[in-house]
């Protein structure tokens with residue numbers, strides 16, 4: 115017999131917390147670990163373990179994605195540089211016949227650079243208490259902005275090529 119992850123989670127005893135992040139109150143972020151009553155002792159807000167579990171899992175998945183954010187942004191910058199290099203190359207050599215093809219690729223590369231660079235912005239969706247779990251170094255706004263700017267300029271470059 116085999117179980118999906120979701121089924122296994124449901125089989126686990128309700129008082130067992132298996133996520134690497136602590137359960138927290140949705141309102142005041144108080145650590146709810148091991149509480150017998152479904153009410154936050156700090157601010158009095160009632161909660162359900164199932165909801166707390168779902169919310170914490172969402173935050174955890176986001177933190178896993180954010181670990182790749184700097185890598186993604188660097189890849190976006192490389193794609194952006196290659197795109198600009200290709201545009202410049204065609205321009206310099208005057209290979210006008212190749213222009214439409216390079217334009218299409220550079221434009222697509224620009225879109226990809228923007229998407230890759232924008233990953234660092236997801237840090238804003240992480241609650242402050244959970245940000246240390248994203249790891250080191252933290253997502254770099256500079257890298258992300260660089261990738262997005264390169265991507266954007268490349269799209270414009272592709273259009274006027």
Ligand SMILES: [Zn+2]
Pocket residue numbers: 139140141142143144154155156157158159
């Ligand atoms: Zn609370």
